[in-house]
Amino acid sequence: MTRRFCVLVGMAMVSVRAGMAQNPPAPPPPPPQAPPAAAPARPAPTTQSPQIDCNWLSVDSATKTATFQLTAGLTALNSALNFNGFKDGGLTVTVPVNWNVVIQFTNHDGMLPHSAEVIDTVKPMPAGPLDPAFPRAMTVRLTQGLGSGEKDTIRFTASKAGSYLIFCGVPGHGLAGMWLHLRVSATDKQPTLTATSSAGR
Ligand SMILES: [Cu+2]
Numbered sequence: 001m002t003r004r005f006c007v008l009v010g011m012a013m014v015s016v017r018a019g020m021a022q023n024p025p026a027p028p029p030p031p032p033q034a035p036p037a038a039a040p041a042r043p044a045p046t047t048q049s050p051q052i053d054c055n056w057l058s059v060d061s062a063t064k065t066a067t068f069q070l071t072a073g074l075t076a077l078n079s080a081l082n083f084n085g086f087k088d089g090g091l092t093v094t095v096p097v098n099w100n101v102v103i104q105f106t107n108h109d110g111m112l113p114h115s116a117e118v119i120d121t122v123k124p125m126p127a128g129p130l131d132p133a134f135p136r137a138m139t140v141r142l143t144q145g146l147g148s149g150e151k152d153t154i155r156f157t158a159s160k161a162g163s164y165l166i167f168c169g170v171p172g173h174g175l176a177g178m179w180l181h182l183r184v185s186a187t188d189k190q191p192t193l194t195a196t197s198s199a200g201r
Contacts, residue, residue, distance in 0.1 A: 061190075
């Protein structure tokens with residue numbers, strides 16, 4: 001269950017209670033109308049913005065460790081050139097400086113190989129792998145990528161505050177939008193996962 005869902009449920013309950021307390025008894029609602037038998041099935045929405053799942057980020061404050069589940073090709077968005085269903089920096093992972101970061105990478109794409117590394121924010125977007133911004137902040141086989149269903153775990157210490165990218169090193173994928181933001185913050189006390197406003201991309 002996502003946090004956003006929890007909040008929506010809470011608000012709905014509050015408004016129901018307020019309505020019961022303040023309004024006279026309402027007349028019984030009209031019987032629900034049966035939908036026409038010939039109604040076509042509703043098409044699945046295709047333009048919905050991706051949702052953040054709270055389970056992607058787990059936090060151990062005692063050991064100052066943030067563990068992030070990074071899934072390449074989670075959805076069909078951008079021909080599966082996405083991480084967790086986000087492309088072009090649409091998702092920002094924030095960790096406090098000097099925390100330990102564990103990125104559990106899985107390639108969920110049934111077609112293409114993918115990889116991941118943390119690089120400095122650079123413009124223009126590189127066409128292939130760069131040296132990682134932190135020692136060992138990369139999967140194996142950066143250029144070739146990991147095949148469908150393959151996993152690798154990245155561990156590093158976020159020792160310098162700044163703005164970084166989580167970037168697929170398979171040539172062309174980053175350029176096509178397969179990257180997220182990683183912010184290493186000198187002021188934040190807790191890791192967070194946020195959707196990035198289009199202005200911040
Ligand atoms: Cu890729």
